[in-house]
Amino acid sequence: MLTTGVFQSSIRAMKPSLNEIDVVVRKAAVGVGWSYGVGEDVGRAAAWLVAQGHDGVGTAIAAIQPGASVARCEPTADGWAFPQARVAAVGLSAFELLAIDPSRRVILRNVDHPLLLIGLAGVAAVDNGGAYMLTGCTTERIAERINVSANHATFAGAKLTGETVSVERSTPSNHAPLETQAVAVIDDTVWRQALALAARTYVPASETSRAHGAGAGLTDND
Amino acid sequence: MRLSRMGAFYPTRLSFMRKLIRRLNREQAVVSRPVWEIDVDGYGRAVYSVPLGGDVYSLVAFSTPLAPEHRSDRVIAEAWDTTYVLYDGVPTSRDLDRLAKNVPHQEAGRFAQTELVLCRANKSVRLFEHVVERLSHGRQPDAEMIRRIGYLLRTTAVYGNGKFGIADRSRIEMRPALHGAFQAEMLAVWLVRGFTHDLVEHIAVVRGGYHAVPLQAVVKRHIGVGNATGLGMAPFLISHPTLLHNWMLERETALAMVRAERHAAPETIDRFCTLVGRAGQHLEEWTTDDTIQASRTHSVRQELKDVAALTTSAWLAEPFPWDRLITHAERWSLECQELLVALILEPHGHLIDDIARHWSGAQTPQTAPGMTLRELDRHIANQFAWALAIDFGSPKASHYFWYVSEDKQEPRLGDRRNEAGADQEMPLDVARQIQALAQALTTSDPDETTATFLIRRPDLRYVVRRVQTAVRHPYSEIQDNLISADCRPIDLLRCKLAQFGASKFDPKSDRWTRITLFQGAPTFDTIHGSDADDWCFPILDQGDEAVTQ
Numbered sequence: 001m002l003t004t005g006v007f008q009s010s011i012r013a014m015k016p017s018l019n020e021i022d023v024v025v026r027k028a029a030v031g032v033g034w035s036y037g038v039g040e041d042v043g044r045a046a047a048w049l050v051a052q053g054h055d056g057v058g059t060a061i062a063a064i065q066p067g068a069s070v071a072r073c074e075p076t077a078d079g080w081a082f083p084q085a086r087v088a089a090v091g092l093s094a095f096e097l098l099a100i101d102p103s104r105r106v107i108l109r110n111v112d113h114p115l116l117l118i119g120l121a122g123v124a125a126v127d128n129g130g131a132y133m134l135t136g137c138t139t140e141r142i143a144e145r146i147n148v149s150a151n152h153a154t155f156a157g158a159k160l161t162g163e164t165v166s167v168e169r170s171t172p173s174n175h176a177p178l179e180t181q182a183v184a185v186i187d188d189t190v191w192r193q194a195l196a197l198a199a200r201t202y203v204p205a206s207e208t209s210r211a212h213g214a215g216a217g218l219t220d221n222d
Numbered sequence: 223m224r225l226s227r228m229g230a231f232y233p234t235r236l237s238f239m240r241k242l243i244r245r246l247n248r249e250q251a252v253v254s255r256p257v258w259e260i261d262v263d264g265y266g267r268a269v270y271s272v273p274l275g276g277d278v279y280s281l282v283a284f285s286t287p288l289a290p291e292h293r294s295d296r297v298i299a300e301a302w303d304t305t306y307v308l309y310d311g312v313p314t315s316r317d318l319d320r321l322a323k324n325v326p327h328q329e330a331g332r333f334a335q336t337e338l339v340l341c342r343a344n345k346s347v348r349l350f351e352h353v354v355e356r357l358s359h360g361r362q363p364d365a366e367m368i369r370r371i372g373y374l375l376r377t378t379a380v381y382g383n384g385k386f387g388i389a390d391r392s393r394i395e396m397r398p399a400l401h402g403a404f405q406a407e408m409l410a411v412w413l414v415r416g417f418t419h420d421l422v423e424h425i426a427v428v429r430g431g432y433h434a435v436p437l438q439a440v441v442k443r444h445i446g447v448g449n450a451t452g453l454g455m456a457p458f459l460i461s462h463p464t465l466l467h468n469w470m471l472e473r474e475t476a477l478a479m480v481r482a483e484r485h486a487a488p489e490t491i492d493r494f495c496t497l498v499g500r501a502g503q504h505l506e507e508w509t510t511d512d513t514i515q516a517s518r519t520h521s522v523r524q525e526l527k528d529v530a531a532l533t534t535s536a537w538l539a540e541p542f543p544w545d546r547l548i549t550h551a552e553r554w555s556l557e558c559q560e561l562l563v564a565l566i567l568e569p570h571g572h573l574i575d576d577i578a579r580h581w582s583g584a585q586t587p588q589t590a591p592g593m594t595l596r597e598l599d600r601h602i603a604n605q606f607a608w609a610l611a612i613d614f615g616s617p618k619a620s621h622y623f624w625y626v627s628e629d630k631q632e633p634r635l636g637d638r639r640n641e642a643g644a645d646q647e648m649p650l651d652v653a654r655q656i657q658a659l660a661q662a663l664t665t666s667d668p669d670e671t672t673a674t675f676l677i678r679r680p681d682l683r684y685v686v687r688r689v690q691t692a693v694r695h696p697y698s699e700i701q702d703n704l705i706s707a708d709c710r711p712i713d714l715l716r717c718k719l720a721q722f723g724a725s726k727f728d729p730k731s732d733r734w735t736r737i738t739l740f741q742g743a744p745t746f747d748t749i750h751g752s753d754a755d756d757w758c759f760p761i762l763d764q765g766d767e768a769v770t771q
Contacts, residue, residue: 017335018392019384036649037683044586071677089680096591096673127588202628203636203643209627210298213634214452215711215733220295220376221347 015185021057022047024191024198029064031200034088041092045119048126053183056119058190061197063088063113073097079104085111085165087120094167095124095132102130102169109164111137117165118142125172135166143172223470225702229713230518230556231720232564235571235758236472236578239723242408243743244575245399247754249274253416253746256312260285264425267322270413271312275399279338279406280309281413282318284326285421293344295378295450297632302328304375304417308339308410310389328379329630333387339410340388343375343418346448350374353422353437358430362438365769368445369507369762372726372738374418376448382407402578403465404722411739415447416746440769443748444762446741449724452734453633456704456714457624460650463691463698464585469721470697472578477563479577480570481545491538493569497759498530501565504725504759512729518557525558568758587691587698589683591673598672598686599663601693602656608701609653610660621707624648635711635733653703655685725760 016024026043030036042060049056063086071090074081080097082090085108094106094117111117114137121132121142131143203209233240257269264285271280284305292301305325313321317336324331328342349371353363382404383391394400400409419442426434437445459466486494505523510516533547540546544566551559567574602610612619623636623644638644649655659682666675672690676683692698703709711733719727724737742760744751762769 014332015387017384017387018390020387035681035683037685037687038680040684040687071680073674073677090677093673093677096589096676099591100671100673127586199628201626201646202631203625203634203646205627205629206642208641209634209636209643210629213625213627213636214296214632215635215731220344220450221290221293 014188014191016191018047018051021050021186024194025057025060027198027201028061028194029088029197031197032064032066034064038088041120041123042088042116044123044126045091045116048122049115049119050184050186052122054115054119055184055187055190056115057186057194059113059115059119060088061190061194063116064197076107079106081107081109083109085109085117087111087113087116091117091120092124095121098132098167098169099124099128105166105168107164107166111163111165114138114165117167121167129172131170131172133166133168133170135168136163137165141170141172143170223697223699223701225700225710225713227556227560228700228717229710230560231717232560233720233723233725233758234473234476234564234567235755236476236567236574237721237723238402238404238408239412239740239743240755240758241402242405242412243749243757244755245405246272246274246412246749247744247751249399250750253413253749255420256280257318258420258424260421260424262425262428263287264421267318268417268420269313269318270416272409272413274409275397277310277397277399278312279409280312281410281417282307282309282313282321282325283414283417284322286326288344290347293347295344295376297379297452297454298630299378300330302326302342302378303344304414305342306340306410306414306417307333307337307388308406308413310336310338310394329386331386335387335389335393337388338394338406339380339382340386341377341380341407341410341414343377343414343447345375346371346373350422354425354429357423357426357437358434360430360433360435362435362441362770365441365762368441370509371448372444372741373446373448374422375414376450376736377411377414377739378450379454380407380411380449403469408722411447411449412743415445415740415743418447419445419745438770439745439748440762442745443757444742444760446738446743446760449719449737449739450734451715451719451737453624453635453711453715455718456711457633457648457650459700459714459718460652460704463587463688464695466700467695467698468578473563474697475577476567476570476574477548479573480566481542481548483544483570483573484541486538486543488535488539490569491535491543494538494565495530495533495535497565497568498526498533500761501561501759502526502530503761503763507761508726510726510728515727515729518555521555522557522561525554526561528554529558529562564758571755587687589672589676589687590690590693591671591676593672593690594668595663595666595670595672595675596668598689599660599668601689602660602663605692605696605699606653606656606660606689609656609703612653612657612703612706614654614657618707619703620651620654620705622705622709624650624705638705649684651705652685652688652699654705655682656689658682659685659689 022043025046026039029039029042046056046060097106125131125144131141251272251274253270253272255270260266268283269280271278288301288303307325356363400406423436508519551562623638625643625646627634636643712729712735715735719737724739726738728736742757744754
């Protein structure tokens with residue numbers, strides 16, 4: 001079963017590097033049918049979440065499963081609103097809209113995977129150095145550097161199945177060091193699922209491919 | 223930046239190996255060998271440790287028997303003569319036992335964050351046995367074989383940045399000792415080279431007893447590490463546009479600074495003239511069976527004679543000698559032009575060695591959400607005219623597709639019309655994507671922002687990001703069609719390998735090459751010397767010591 005809250009390590013678990021998580025989740029998204037650019041965003045969000053101790057992989061894999069992905073964005077009196085917020089499809093767009101006008105806010109309704117939205121907020125914060133408040137999702141201010149032990153409890157208590165989230169720009173409030181390795185371990189079943197989806201982007205081996213595709217020489221015993 | 227020029231690059235003093243060697247020399251690094259458990263046949267394990275920048279790094283080496291039929295330089299190989307990790311610290315016996323169960327299996331093993339680099343190398347069968355045999359009989363190896371081959375082992379993959387569970391680059395990127403691109407990987411390969419020297423001397427002593435002799439210092443210094451490289455390097459350059467930009471920015475800035483020098487000091491002129499002579503001999507020692515490279519090398523040998531004739535002390539003593547020389551070089555081949563870039567940068571270390579201190583990191587490409595589509599369209603017109611000019615109606619323009627094989631995820635190139643798999647194409651078709659974006663913009667509101675455009679067109683997110691990255695990083699894109707029938711992937715490989723500092727490119731096809739790394743570089747014994755940085759265009763007879771036979 002995929003988890004959406006704070007990740008609890010299982011008996012069968014492994015600890016991939018953050019780069020592996022980024023790459024495998026990106027490929028998995030592409031393997032499911034998402035565009036490469038969206039795959040990049042989801043992969044980075046998964047790695048960011050894992051670095052904070054959360055189940056970024058399980059969340060991302062759940063969020064990229066096939067389904068409607070047509071995004072609709074409506075202007076509101078003080079910003080924009082997504083009536084059907086499929087996070088994998090529109091998540092980073094919410095933060096990009098706020099980059100145009102930081103004084104406004106973005107409302108996401110019917111949010112399917114709030115934890116991934118937190119991950120994408122982390123990615124946006126890393127990219128632009130800002131911070132975000134995700135009211136209705138977590139009380140933690142999401143910045144490039146967040147306090148892992150503090151946000152663990154906050155995220156755990158957050159309404160991670162929330163239907164409506166209000167996103168606003170904020171300013172970074174702390175300077176916890178960036179994680180430099182994956183903090184969370186990954187459930188083996190979830191990781192295998194991610195690898196299986198990623199493998200959809202690989203081309204089956206053939207004799208022609210093996211012989212000519214890489215262009216290597218015939219002998220290496222020289 | 224065109225493929226043809228990238229495919230003519232030479233290593234320079236800004237190459238990653240040169241930077242590492244300067245750092246090792248500056249810190250007077252001392253390599254120790256705390257573990258040497260190698261048996262009479264040369265099999266077993268060894269550990270080399272070197273303190274650097276306040277941390278200690280250890281190469282853990284495993285040498286194992288390998289049947290000739292299993293010796294392959296391909297990624298799809300499953301066994302190797304030797305395998306290695308660069309370990310962060312000094313491994314305990316328990317660490318070594320864990321590594322012994324994983325390192326020889328390479329991609330099939332599993333690693334921890336204490337492992338920084340994973341690599342393997344196969345013997346150059348022709349040279350390894352020859353050197354052991356000669357040393358065991360008290361003789362030095364044949365000088366001609368050393369010149370022609372130049373290495374005892376050939377690395378076939380060097381993995382970093384989180385592959386198979388090893389440490390993410392973020393673990394080490396802030397350490398001054400490993401600051402800059404691929405410094406951990408280069409350190410690992412330099413230590414591997416030292417292991418290859420020790421390995422042949424060890425086996426020679428076992429075989430020859432008191433008759434055996436060690437490698438003569440001048441010979442040892444000329445023995446580098448080989449490397450076989452395929453298509454895996456090519457996608458890296460495309461997927462790291464800001465890194466590529468930074469490398470080129472460093473090179474172009476250094477070149478501009480040297481060209482701006484009004485006068486050349488007499489010692490700089492002497493140094494340049496000496497290097498021209500050495501480069502000529504180096505080119506004579508560079509052999510390859512590849513007809514295209516052999517022809518280019520032949521041409522550049524002739525052109526270098528013209529360079530030598532032109533660049534008299536009097537000619538170089540006139541104002542702006544280096545600018546005049548680079549301008550004059552436009553009449554020569556790209557190969558000669560790039561050789562001259564390396565040659566004129568070489569005597570100017572005091573001017574250029576530190577210019578890239580703040581550029582070597584790779585920023586993740588980002589969108590500029592507030593950019594209007596009018597601005598985006600203008601940037602495409604300004605910076606991607608080369609892409610818009612390609613006629614993708616011609617089958618030749620989209621002849622190839624890049625893909626990842628399920629065979630150990632080896633990157634490969636396929637013929638779109640005759641091979642299956644184009645539906646899993648990697649996004650290296652940048653020019654074609656640029657055209658798709660430009661087409662989409664023709665039906666969009668020019669005042670719309672990128673942010674709202676991408677909500678409607680998430681399929682174009684990747685290429686929008688590339689265009690907007692190129693606005694801030696003008697060297698980030700290779701201005702050629704990478705899926706054209708005319709594309710020679712080996713040009714990409716040469717560019718990246720030259721950045722590493724590789725020499726003696728020996729292509730085996732248009733998508734596979736062998737090279738030599740660290741040839742002429744200081745050894746563990748000579749890293750402290752005052753000549754530690756003097757190893758560009760290495761030749762066997764360099765220095766005062768004669769080669770004995």
